[in-house]
Amino acid sequence: MNSRTTLSMLLCTALLGGCATMPTPANLPGARFQREQQLENQPLATCSLPGAPGVIAHLVHVDANVFSGSPDLVGPGDRLKLAVAGDAETLTGSYVVAANGRLTIPFLGEIVAAGRPVSAVEREVRQRLIAGALVRDVAGGVKLAQVEAAGVQVSVEGAVFEPGLVRAGERAADSRATTVDHPAGGDFNSGRSLSAALRAAGGIRPDAAAQAVYLVRGDSYAVIDVTPAFTGGVPADPQLAAGDRIIVPSAGCFQADYVRPSSVTAPGVRVYLSNLSRPASSNSASAINRDSTSFPYGTRMLQGLVSANCVGGSAMNAGRKAVLISRNPVTGRSVVIARSVEGLVRSSDRDDLNPMLMPGDAIACYDSDAMTFVDAVGVVGSLLGPAVLVNGLKK
Numbered sequence: 001m002n003s004r005t006t007l008s009m010l011l012c013t014a015l016l017g018g019c020a021t022m023p024t025p026a027n028l029p030g031a032r033f034q035r036e037q038q039l040e041n042q043p044l045a046t047c048s049l050p051g052a053p054g055v056i057a058h059l060v061h062v063d064a065n066v067f068s069g070s071p072d073l074v075g076p077g078d079r080l081k082l083a084v085a086g087d088a089e090t091l092t093g094s095y096v097v098a099a100n101g102r103l104t105i106p107f108l109g110e111i112v113a114a115g116r117p118v119s120a121v122e123r124e125v126r127q128r129l130i131a132g133a134l135v136r137d138v139a140g141g142v143k144l145a146q147v148e149a150a151g152v153q154v155s156v157e158g159a160v161f162e163p164g165l166v167r168a169g170e171r172a173a174d175s176r177a178t179t180v181d182h183p184a185g186g187d188f189n190s191g192r193s194l195s196a197a198l199r200a201a202g203g204i205r206p207d208a209a210a211q212a213v214y215l216v217r218g219d220s221y222a223v224i225d226v227t228p229a230f231t232g233g234v235p236a237d238p239q240l241a242a243g244d245r246i247i248v249p250s251a252g253c254f255q256a257d258y259v260r261p262s263s264v265t266a267p268g269v270r271v272y273l274s275n276l277s278r279p280a281s282s283n284s285a286s287a288i289n290r291d292s293t294s295f296p297y298g299t300r301m302l303q304g305l306v307s308a309n310c311v312g313g314s315a316m317n318a319g320r321k322a323v324l325i326s327r328n329p330v331t332g333r334s335v336v337i338a339r340s341v342e343g344l345v346r347s348s349d350r351d352d353l354n355p356m357l358m359p360g361d362a363i364a365c366y367d368s369d370a371m372t373f374v375d376a377v378g379v380v381g382s383l384l385g386p387a388v389l390v391n392g393l394k395k
Helices: 003-017 064-069 118-131 173-181 194-200 301-307 341-346 369-394
Strands: 079-084 093-096 102-105 109-112 142-148 152-158 164-168 213-217 220-224 245-248 268-270 272-275 294-296 321-327 334-340 362-366
Touching: 064 213, 064 220, 079 118, 093 102, 109 118, 118 142, 152 194, 164 194, 194 213, 194 245, 294 301, 301 321, 301 341, 301 362, 334 341
Parallel strands: 152 245, 272 362
Antiparallel strands: 079 093, 079 142, 102 109, 152 164, 213 220, 213 245, 268 294, 321 334, 321 362
8 A cells, every 4th residue: 555545544433523412402492491501592481370270260269279179079980888777788788989970879769979079969869768768867867988999080281291181099909999998078189180190291391380270170270389399388289170171371481490209290201311422332331221320400511411320420521522412492493502512510500500400301321532543543444444454564
């Protein structure tokens, strides 16, 4: 091989080694939603309390305490125990409210139970028994008690991560068996609450108007302030009934104070990690598994990079770069940002460049410029080796 060919190979190596490992990601205007993302020179959206949703236009506004202080309402799947004086088997026993919300009792037919307090259902059962001459009009002769409160289906919409229908208060089979085998005078299902339904829907988003959450039930609604879940105090947390509707308006801006575990946010998030840089050749070699991709809500990008084994290592590969792939929860636009790993570790203004991780975010690591040069040398060497061998054989 002549000197001109060798020089050309070395020049190619230098050019490949000088190539940028990752061009600056391009993003559409309006994709930025966190101050720490530092994207285009556009101001962030300002917070504003949205107007009332249109669905409540013809409903009656009631105080939140009306829902919080009202008796629990019977729902489909609830188990009720009927005790009739002087009866052991015919009428006395346990009954489950059907999916249509009705209770079927021998000789009485179907009784509408869902959406009513147990006391109201008891009065109707007693009146029907007396009207049918099945029992005497004696005080305390008919008792109806709730022995199991099943989960209820409610709708959650607006500024939550997973809007839609959720089952609030659904219990495991072993828990239900224990409740049935050891009945008590009543049952309290903590999962049938407003806060539990919000968590079941992925928790409120950082842009939520937490001071004005709407709970719609029948022809009435209440506006509930859940900010005490973050600031302290006891927020209103009414028990839910089947068919309730929860609406969380959006304030249109990112509020970092709401990005942490609480009674109305998810305790953790799942993030996708990729570290295919040296010295690791695969995600499994980087010890990236289910445990390392689950973080407490409020974790920042730098902590995610540590979990992906992108921080530290040899001096040659310490200057890695990383990208965060996220989505603006308000506009729905995806956003990709690039960060220098060592810059996040060493810079004093790291807090201004270290975004918070949202559910479903993804982090990917790239090799440093030094390792890119090494790889370029390897590519050229793989081409240069056979040529040198052929040239030596000719000689």
